[in-house]
Structure formats: structure tokens, C-alpha cells
Amino acid sequence: MKVFITGGSGFIGSHLADRLLARGDEVIVIDNFATGRRDNLKAHPKLKIVEDSICNEKLMHQLMQEFKPDLVVHAAASYKDPNNWVEDALTNVMGTAIVCQAMAKANVKRIIYFQTALCYGLKPVEQPVTLNHPILPRGSSYAISKTAAEDYVQLSGLDFVTFRLANAYGPRNISGPLPTFFKRLTTNQKCFVMDTRRDFVYIDDMIDCIMHAVDGKGNGTYHISSGSDVSIKELFDAINKALNMDLVVEVKPRQPDDVFSILLDPSRTENEFGWKAHVPLVEGVSKTIQYYKEHGIEETFTHLKVK
Incomplete structure (x- = not known):
């Protein structure tokens, strides 16, 4: 093609x-x-x-x-x-x-x-x-x-x-919580997670x-969509493990404008394409962290205004 x-x-x-x-x-x-x-x-x-x-x-x-x-x-x-x-x-x-x-x-x-x-x-x-x-x-x-x-x-x-x-x-990703956590953890900056879940x-x-x-x-x-959501704390723990760190992170309660979970229903995609996400979070995070270690992160971005 x-x-x-x-x-x-x-x-x-x-x-x-x-x-x-x-x-x-x-x-x-x-x-x-x-x-x-x-x-x-x-x-x-x-x-x-x-x-x-x-x-x-x-x-x-x-x-x-x-x-x-x-x-x-x-x-x-x-x-x-x-x-x-x-x-x-x-x-x-x-x-x-x-x-x-x-x-x-x-x-x-x-x-x-x-x-x-x-x-x-x-x-x-x-x-x-x-x-x-x-x-x-x-x-x-x-x-x-x-x-x-x-x-x-x-x-x-x-x-x-x-x-x-x-x-x-995954590797090459420079937006969202994973690269942000990596950058903060590897530059000795404080981290916290919100009591939310995402897909x-x-x-x-x-x-x-x-x-x-x-x-x-x-x-x-x-x-x-993976068809399931995970807590941001679970994501942080997977990053913590991939970095061989043993940090305890503060979990903050959600702000009034934070939704607890955002999970997309993948049923049409799974049914018509015969597709399903299968890479476990811990495995995917580990591969991503390895990429960040090798290539570095110059800048991270967010789609939303920073509060």
C-alpha cells in the first residue's frame, strides 16, 4: 500500500x-x-x-x-x-x-x-x-x-x-501522566496522585x-480502549517498580471538577475487528520507562489547562 x-x-x-x-x-x-x-x-x-x-x-x-x-x-x-x-x-x-x-x-x-x-x-x-x-x-x-x-x-x-x-x-509518548511522573521522579521532584481511574x-x-x-x-x-480502568495510583506503582524505587506516594482526593473514572466501551471495535488489548500495564510501563532511560524526555505536554 x-x-x-x-x-x-x-x-x-x-x-x-x-x-x-x-x-x-x-x-x-x-x-x-x-x-x-x-x-x-x-x-x-x-x-x-x-x-x-x-x-x-x-x-x-x-x-x-x-x-x-x-x-x-x-x-x-x-x-x-x-x-x-x-x-x-x-x-x-x-x-x-x-x-x-x-x-x-x-x-x-x-x-x-x-x-x-x-x-x-x-x-x-x-x-x-x-x-x-x-x-x-x-x-x-x-x-x-x-x-x-x-x-x-x-x-x-x-x-x-x-x-x-x-x-x-508507550515508547515515544510525551503527554499524560506516565512521562510526567518519570520526569519528576528522575529529577527528585515531589509527586502525588489523584484518587481517579483512567483507561x-x-x-x-x-x-x-x-x-x-x-x-x-x-x-x-x-x-x-482496554475495556478496563486502572487507578492513577496503580500507574504510579508500576512506574515506581520499573525504576526500582520504593517510594510512597500521597493520594489526594479528587477536586470537584475531577471525574472518578473515564472508561470507553470498546465492544464495537472488538466485535467488528476481532481485536482486544492484551499488554498488561506493568509490562507496558516497563518498556516505556526503558525507552525514557535511553532517549530522555525533552518536554512533556497536556491537553488540558494546568490547574
């Missing part, structure tokens, strides 16, 4: 590129390296990397016409600064509109899009969260812009799969799921 990956030097995009290249597919990546790391992708005869923005409309049309991919995997997203609404709107909304229209003009028919679970709001009204849950993205600029982009994908008339994602973790999926499991859609399965909206 010929696959065009936007945001291909990021966490999910680079792992997918590796998987595709390993089986002989041809891949083109566009990334502005705002959050993607240059060392996430290694030179490969079937890989072309373009350093630019998906908001470069003329370039996107040119690349789509020249490469003529069988599939676009749209992983590019702005999330570096939760207060930079303009960049979120430009990249996530306008960029997605440009991607879809460039595809239509080049007669590229299928797109895979990644949506945030924050589209259901900071306090989902059901647990586990089903695909019928109301869309309530107003809790963050990231969620608002990613949801508008998802609407454009659906409006486009393209054959699409939208994956609404649980918390992905974590290891990156290899996530890529296994995405590959079903790459190979043509599915149409519409799906969750990628």
Missing part, C-alpha cells in the same frame, strides 16, 4: 509508520515537528518525510496529487499549548478541512482519523462511555477543535474511520487495532 501519514513523527504516527514500513508499504509523512521528535523515524528507502504544516494548502494538494496514496492516516494535531486556541483551530480544524479536500480532489477515498475521548466532556454522564454518549467537548480547546475536525471528516463524504482514543502510552492502552495494542482499519475493515466511529 501507499499510505500518507500526517503527524507521522509523533507518538502514534511514527509507530504506525514503523509497522507499515516493516511489512513493505510505501509511506509519506508530513510533520512540522512542533511536538513530534525527529528521532522517532529512521531513514528508510520507502519513507519520505516532508517538514511542513498540513495548513500549507498548496503543498497538501501537491503531495496528494503526486503520491496518490491508497489511504490517509490523519494523526497531525496541535496540543502543545492548551491556551493557544488559534493554533488549535488552524491545525486541527482548518488543517483537517485542507486534508479532506486535498484527498477529494486527488480521488483518495479513505481516511483514518484520531479523536480524543475529551469529546465526551470532562465529566462523562455514563460509565463505560458508549458511542451514543452526547458530544460535549467544551472542556478544552483541544477537544473543541478535534471535534470540529471530526465533523469535517464526516461531512467530506470520504470513506472514514474515526478512532476515539483512551489514554495511549490506558499500550501503543502496540493500539497499532494492532489501527492496522485492521488500514487494511480496509470498518467504517464510522470506534473506540480504542
